[in-house]
Amino acid sequence: MEKLNSDSRENNLINNILMSNKAFLMVIIMFVVIASLSDAFLSPTNLLNVLRQICVNAIVALGFTFVIGSGQIDLSVGSVVGFIGVVMAMLMRYANVPVPIAILCGLVVGIGCGALNALVISAFKLPPFVVTLATQSLFRGLIYITTKMTPVTRLPEAFIFIGQGYIFGIPVPVYLMVIMIIIMYIVANRTMFGRYVIAVGGNPEASKASGISIFKTRLGIFINMGICATVAAVILTARTASAQVNAGVNSELDAIAAVVIGGTSMVGGNTNIIGTVFGAIVIGLTSNGLNLLGVETNYQIIAKGLLILFALILDSMTAKFYANLRKKQALSSMEK
Amino acid sequence: MAETVLNMIGITKVFAGVKALQNVELELKKGEVHALLGENGAGKSTLMKILIGMYQPDKGNIIYNGKEVQFKNIAEALNSGISMIHQEISLVQQMDVAENIWLGREKQFMSSAIIDIKKRYAKTVELLNELEIKIDPTKMVKDLSVAQMQLVELARAVSYNANIIIMDEPTSALTAREIELLYKIVRKLTKKGVTIIYISHKFDEILEICNKVTVLRDGKYIDTMGIENLSADKLVNLVVGRELNDMFVKYQTTFGEEVIRVENFTSAGEFYDVNFSVRAGEVLGFYGLMGAGRTEIMRAIFGIDEYTSGNIYVNGEKATIKTPNAAIKIGIGMLTEDRLRLGVIHSLSVIANTTISVFRRVCNRFGVFRKANELNVFQEESNTLSIKYSSPYELIGQLSGGNQQKVMIGRWLLIRPKVLILDEPTRGIDIGAKMEIYSVIDGLAKAGMAIILVSSELPEILAMSDQVRVVRDGKIVFECPGAEADQVTLVSHAFGV
Numbered sequence: 001m002e003k004l005n006s007d008s009r010e011n012n013l014i015n016n017i018l019m020s021n022k023a024f025l026m027v028i029i030m031f032v033v034i035a036s037l038s039d040a041f042l043s044p045t046n047l048l049n050v051l052r053q054i055c056v057n058a059i060v061a062l063g064f065t066f067v068i069g070s071g072q073i074d075l076s077v078g079s080v081v082g083f084i085g086v087v088m089a090m091l092m093r094y095a096n097v098p099v100p101i102a103i104l105c106g107l108v109v110g111i112g113c114g115a116l117n118a119l120v121i122s123a124f125k126l127p128p129f130v131v132t133l134a135t136q137s138l139f140r141g142l143i144y145i146t147t148k149m150t151p152v153t154r155l156p157e158a159f160i161f162i163g164q165g166y167i168f169g170i171p172v173p174v175y176l177m178v179i180m181i182i183i184m185y186i187v188a189n190r191t192m193f194g195r196y197v198i199a200v201g202g203n204p205e206a207s208k209a210s211g212i213s214i215f216k217t218r219l220g221i222f223i224n225m226g227i228c229a230t231v232a233a234v235i236l237t238a239r240t241a242s243a244q245v246n247a248g249v250n251s252e253l254d255a256i257a258a259v260v261i262g263g264t265s266m267v268g269g270n271t272n273i274i275g276t277v278f279g280a281i282v283i284g285l286t287s288n289g290l291n292l293l294g295v296e297t298n299y300q301i302i303a304k305g306l307l308i309l310f311a312l313i314l315d316s317m318t319a320k321f322y323a324n325l326r327k328k329q330a331l332s333s334m335e336k
Numbered sequence: 337m338a339e340t341v342l343n344m345i346g347i348t349k350v351f352a353g354v355k356a357l358q359n360v361e362l363e364l365k366k367g368e369v370h371a372l373l374g375e376n377g378a379g380k381s382t383l384m385k386i387l388i389g390m391y392q393p394d395k396g397n398i399i400y401n402g403k404e405v406q407f408k409n410i411a412e413a414l415n416s417g418i419s420m421i422h423q424e425i426s427l428v429q430q431m432d433v434a435e436n437i438w439l440g441r442e443k444q445f446m447s448s449a450i451i452d453i454k455k456r457y458a459k460t461v462e463l464l465n466e467l468e469i470k471i472d473p474t475k476m477v478k479d480l481s482v483a484q485m486q487l488v489e490l491a492r493a494v495s496y497n498a499n500i501i502i503m504d505e506p507t508s509a510l511t512a513r514e515i516e517l518l519y520k521i522v523r524k525l526t527k528k529g530v531t532i533i534y535i536s537h538k539f540d541e542i543l544e545i546c547n548k549v550t551v552l553r554d555g556k557y558i559d560t561m562g563i564e565n566l567s568a569d570k571l572v573n574l575v576v577g578r579e580l581n582d583m584f585v586k587y588q589t590t591f592g593e594e595v596i597r598v599e600n601f602t603s604a605g606e607f608y609d610v611n612f613s614v615r616a617g618e619v620l621g622f623y624g625l626m627g628a629g630r631t632e633i634m635r636a637i638f639g640i641d642e643y644t645s646g647n648i649y650v651n652g653e654k655a656t657i658k659t660p661n662a663a664i665k666i667g668i669g670m671l672t673e674d675r676l677r678l679g680v681i682h683s684l685s686v687i688a689n690t691t692i693s694v695f696r697r698v699c700n701r702f703g704v705f706r707k708a709n710e711l712n713v714f715q716e717e718s719n720t721l722s723i724k725y726s727s728p729y730e731l732i733g734q735l736s737g738g739n740q741q742k743v744m745i746g747r748w749l750l751i752r753p754k755v756l757i758l759d760e761p762t763r764g765i766d767i768g769a770k771m772e773i774y775s776v777i778d779g780l781a782k783a784g785m786a787i788i789l790v791s792s793e794l795p796e797i798l799a800m801s802d803q804v805r806v807v808r809d810g811k812i813v814f815e816c817p818g819a820e821a822d823q824v825t826l827v828s829h830a831f832g833v
Contacts, residue, residue: 190704191704192695192704195695196695199681199684202683203681211660211661212692268683
């Protein structure tokens with residue numbers, strides 16, 4: 001068999017720019033569209049509002065990027081976020097635990113839940129989908145039991161400030177989000193762990209044969225998810241000034257949407273942190289835009305679904321297009 | 337003069353930059369048994385997969401019964417009268433014989449919405465009796481022996497009343513008695529005007545049952561001959577055929593201490609009682625046909641697969657290897673045969689693929705790395721390999737097969753194993769890149785690495801090996817020093833002639 005030349009450097013460049021910045025382009029288009037349809041959109045209050053509203057989802061989506069990048073999924077995130085919120089709230093309200101300690105405990109819970117998911121998946125070699133589907137109910141059940149179905153209110157002022165306060169005119173959650181973005185970007189692109197996540201997602205067998213421990217990588221991914229869930233839970237609980245029994249329900253879908261729109265492939269093999277951020281912004285803009293235009297919330301869910309479909313189809317079409325292009329090049333160079 | 341029932345002309349098929357088939361032709365006359373012969377990677381399977389509609393040719397025509405056809409899927413081919421017995425058993429284990437044979441064709445047994453099971457059994461019995469195959473149609477396939485499964489496959493292919501039946505290694509699990517039965521069935525079929533394509537590496541069978549032989553080599557059509565004047569020797573030469581230019585001469589080096597020794601190495605069903613040892617600086621070449629068991633032996637040594645019994649000694653010390661990680665830790669490295677599946681990580685760049693196994697060296701205490709460090713580590717080895725890439729940061733999939741393979745070798749060089757197993761290291765790679773890889777291997781041996789070279793390419797084995805072993809059916813059947821080995825002897829042992 002003979003080798004053929006692959007003259008595809010240009011191909012690859014265009015491919016990369018288009019693929020990784022799909023969400024960025026969408027953000028720009030949406031900005032223009034909404035601004036032209038609504039005067040209220042470009043006001044600083046509104047824009048800051050949007051930023052604050054996307055914080056929780058964005059942070060969850062950051063952790064989710066690693067999960068999906070490794071070819072796995074975590075359906076229990078929403079429940080974990082709710083559970084962490086409940087634990088922190090109860091400690092602060094009923095046990096008078098100081099805010100920092102309560103948050104630390106929340107972190108322990110988050111890491112614990114993540115580790116539980118990873119351990120069960122690895123120990124029994126079960127599909128992540130199935131395991132996290134089960135733990136989703138498990139953790140939600142724990143919330144119901146501990147709260148006896150009543151929300152936990154009257155939280156300390158200091159804690160509430162994290163969710164509702166402003167520093168230099170910018171909502172506190174936004175600072176947290178930015179810090180998380182920086183950290184997650186470094187983890188994804190500048191650490192051994194981040195490299196292993198992509199390797200495992202792209203080719204688990206090859207990764208094993210290269211000496212990578214799938215078990216350790218998985219543990220790291222789910223624990224990381226737990227850490228992100230904790231930060232998200234802090235913001236969510238502080239913003240609503242209470243731990244709601246149904247906090248976080250269905251938030252996995254929003255997270256998956258942000259990741260997918262951002263360009264991280266569902267199949268695994270890449271982690272596009274910046275893309276996920278733009279994906280979260282797209283979702284935030286969609287809600288905000290539809291709100292400003294007076295569209296009912298029911299229709300907004302439909303809009304979200306269509307958005308995800310659109311992003312996936314665009315992904316699949318561009319991938320096919322470039323695959324065909326490469327094949328045509330290979331065949332034509334054979335004729336030389 | 338029998339009529340031509342099939343004519344494949346100018347068939348070309350390209351996979352991701354590799355020419356699997358180049359301008360291949362095949363002409364079948366009605367009622368003949370036509371052998372398709374060639375080494376691993378010659379293109380036989382690809383050609384047949386195109387015929388039955390699993391792949392579409394990139395170029396070329398297929399003329400079937402006088403009309404040009406292009407089957408878009410297997411169902412089309414089946415309905416047009418071309419069926420195939422696959423090399424790998426493709427039966428549903430949880431269903432019985434009858435269900436499997438008529439899988440997909442249940443309508444003939446249905447008057448309403450329910451399958452008449454009795455009717456199906458009856459027809460199965462009729463079919464099996466006519467073929468003189470003694471198997472109970474109600475038995476579950478998973479309870480059959482492998483030989484019986486192959487016979488069920490045969491029955492299924494025949495039941496399509498096909499004009500052309502492709503038989504891909506139909507006797508791999510059969511005993512002498514069952515092979516006689518197969519011959520009987522083949523003769524019956526050809527008397528009825530059925531044409532058979534017989535893919536096999538068993539020369540005695542080809543000489544016994546076939547009328548014509550077409551030889552493929554490296555994806556190209558070589559020749560078609562009538563069986564009358566052929567003998568085993570002549571067939572060997574047809575298969576091997578190329579002139580052995582001294583394209584590469586490996587310099588004899590002095591060998592060091594024994595680095596790895598394998599004793600009584602057995603894995604039930606895969607390989608038996610394998611014994612060999614390799615010294616520092618030595619290249620031990622393993623030749624054999626696909627499925628002979630060489631890869632299985634190596635995968636077990638490297639910890640990818642389990643084995644039943646036997647011992648591995650590295651530098652004199654007994655080694656327990658249960659995972660690739662463990663193998664790497666004691667100094668064994670392996671460039672796997674299926675580099676796409678087990679080696680190359682497509683989601684990573686060229687440089688990432690190289691440094692992935694030694695990443696600890698690249699990162700600081702916290703596991704964070706700087707791009708500059710990675711580049712340094714990468715360039716330690718990549719310069720000697722002359723890998724052609726536009727940028728080390730491009731995705732590895734952009735590189736040609738040969739260069740991807742060099743990246744894989746680079747990965748292992750960074751790990752600096754004591755013994756490196758290379759499984760088909762130059763498969764699918766052009767001659768220029770092959771030569772470069774040979775000199776890399778030579779360099780490694782000179783530097784004291786022990787090398788195990790598994791290859792199905794004769795020139796490669798003959799050029800590179802200090803010692804040669806031939807494997808067949810999971811056993812080492814022949815050994816000799818590299819300098820004394822010759823093509824015909826090796827091929828004869830590999831084919832079992």
